[in-house]
Amino acid sequence: MPGLEDLYREIILDHYRNPRNRGELDAPPAHRVEGFNPLCGDEIIVYLDVDSDRIADIRIAGQGCSISQSSASMMSSAVKGRTTEEARAVTRAFKAMMSIHESSLDGEPDGLVGGADGSGGGDGDVKLGDLEALRGVVKFPVRIKCATLSWNTLAQGLDEATEPV
Amino acid sequence: MKLDVARIRKDFPILEQTVADRRLVYLDSASSSQKPRVVLDAMTDYYETTHANVHRGVYGLAVEATERYEGARDRVARFIGAPSSRGIVFTKNVTEAINLVAHAWGRTNLGPGDAVLLSEIEHHANLVPWLMLAEERGVELRYLPMADDYSLDLSDLDRLVDGVKLVAVTAMSNVLGTLTPVRRLADAAHAAGALCLVDGAQYVPHLPTDVTELGCDFLGFTAHKLCGPTGIGVLWAREELLEAMPPFLGGGEMIRDVRLDGFTPNEIPWRFEAGTMPIAEAIGLGAALDYLDGLGMEAVREHEVSLTGYALRHLTERFGDELTIHGPAEPSARGGVLSLALRDVHPHDVSQVLDQDGVCVRAGHHCAKPLMRRLGVGATARASLYVYNDTDDVDALADSLGSASDFFAL
Missing domain, CATH: 3.40.640.10 (Type I PLP-dependent aspartate aminotransferase-like (Major domain))
Structure with a gap:
């Protein structure tokens, strides 16, 4: 049985205790997107300030467990200042990591995901960095939705923010 | 008649299993109770005969x-x-x-x-x-x-x-x-x-x-x-x-x-x-x-009032203000459902730690979202008692809550 240390890596607990980019932005002009996990009641609100295809600012509000909150915090750090395309690539890479079958976990090279099974869609060079710490969540299938909640919400926000006018 | 929990536990095949060399502590009967062998046998017998x-x-x-x-x-x-x-x-x-x-x-x-x-x-x-x-x-x-x-x-x-x-x-x-x-x-x-x-x-x-x-x-x-x-x-x-x-x-x-x-x-x-x-x-x-x-439904009720009282007393003594129990304080005014909030540790995280110790509780909004809003929480960790639970189960819950409290200490 996987242990608690597989799930709650120190960097996860750090983001949980000291969440980055916590707060709100005025919407509009910022885009405000809500995400819910109906199973556990977690809810997350992502505020996106997209300026000529670049995420100029991002804020996270809402409440949830340590995994959903730390994943949101890490997500905000990972995409802030990036172009929307880069943010989408990180999102795909992160979600690919979250969908790896448990049996393929051993021997997975650190830092590189996506591409190999085609699901990464050419994001093989995306570096997940700190986000790698969330890899252990895959061993706890019921918690995967906690980790992906903020990313799904971000993806929805990016779609809305970059819709052709 | 007082319930003989040790004997009752033998009626439930699922309770024979261990988790991490400890007995399974099943505290989620408000979600779904376990089944005694006589129920399983009755259904099998029906299909077979x-x-x-x-x-x-x-x-x-x-x-x-x-x-x-x-x-x-x-x-x-x-x-x-x-x-x-x-x-x-x-x-x-x-x-x-x-x-x-x-x-x-x-x-x-x-x-x-x-x-x-x-x-x-x-x-x-x-x-x-x-x-x-x-x-x-x-x-x-x-x-x-x-x-x-x-x-x-x-x-x-x-x-x-x-x-x-x-x-x-x-x-x-x-x-x-x-x-x-x-x-x-x-x-x-x-x-x-x-x-x-x-x-x-x-x-x-x-x-x-x-x-x-x-x-x-x-x-x-x-x-x-x-x-x-x-x-x-x-x-x-x-x-x-x-x-x-x-x-x-x-x-x-x-x-x-x-x-x-x-x-x-x-x-x-x-x-x-x-x-x-x-x-x-x-x-x-x-x-x-x-x-x-x-078993006798009067005896079932008596057992649960007594065990709920034990749980309320012991959890309150051990955790004090660290633990909120959302529910009536008087055992006779309530059933054996204990909705717990351990400081600001999220119930999912609490139940994850409990799971490591083989303690099964429900974490979430319990299909009562308007009530959760009224309580001002998104979720609780809920331990619920039934005929096969005893003070050992409550003690295991308390010990495991202690571990969760330590693990998520700032």
Whole structure:
């Protein structure tokens, strides 16, 4: 049985205790997107300030467990200042990591995901960095939705923010 | 008679397993209880010796299967003090029982300008069917509020009940453990010319139940929370109400005659049992009620009051202000459902740590989101007690909560 240390890596607990980019932005002009996990009641609100295809600012509000909150915090750090395309690539890479079958976990090279099974869609060079710490969540299938909640919400926000006018 | 928990535990095969070399601590019976061997055996025996479709064939097996299925109906009637088994309708679960009433009775009797009185501590199963009716027909919904001591606040009952056609309430909260004053609410409903529906999902498995004493008109409960199988529940209703209700689902069994231009519905209770029913599950439910009556429902209640008191005392002594228990402080005013908040540690994280120690609790909103909003929380970790739990289980819960507290210490 996987242990608690597989799930709650120190960097996860750090983001949980000291969440980055916590707060709100005025919407509009910022885009405000809500995400819910109906199973556990977690809810997350992502505020996106997209300026000529670049995420100029991002804020996270809402409440949830340590995994959903730390994943949101890490997500905000990972995409802030990036172009929307880069943010989408990180999102795909992160979600690919979250969908790896448990049996393929051993021997997975650190830092590189996506591409190999085609699901990464050419994001093989995306570096997940700190986000790698969330890899252990895959061993706890019921918690995967906690980790992906903020990313799904971000993806929805990016779609809305970059819709052709 | 005091429950002999050590002996009872031997009746439940699943409790023999260990997690990390420790005994399984199952504290999620409010979600679904475990099953004693006699229930599993009754269902297996039925399939091995008696199975055929009921109310169909004239051959021996079909007759015997029908007798056992209808015998289970009689057994249910005895368990809840129903005047006759004609008022017992088998459903899939409580959710379906309440939906049946909302469709068959509600769509006949409720329209724009009519009102239904609910409470804000209800499970979604006793909210959403009425919300659907409100959307569809403009039925007004009113809510009894929760008082700060987690009881129902009845101070405004007279005004709220005035003019309603139905009062639909839980007999015991699945989040707080609060026992509600069903008799008083049923009397108030009747005085106002309304009917009373009781969601007995959490009550019937844990307290002696007599529909005449409760005074209600409809009672729903489910087998899988009272040592029985999943897939079968019960709606009891006063016979004259069922007689006046149109069918819910259409199909086989629920009809007396079908023509190409119409149909005549069957008698009650079969009018409400469309298609082949979960026969083995009905027989399993009957066996579960035999088992509980063998223990004695008075003894079951006594055991749970005592164990709940132990849990409230010990958890409060050990954790003090670190632990909030959302529910009445007095064991006699509640059931053995303990909704816990450990500081600001999220219930998912609490239950993850507990899981490492083989302690099974439910983390989430417990299908009662309006109540969670009223409590000002998104979720709780809920430990719930039943006949096979003892002080060792409560101690294991306390130790594991201690680990969670340490692990998430800042």
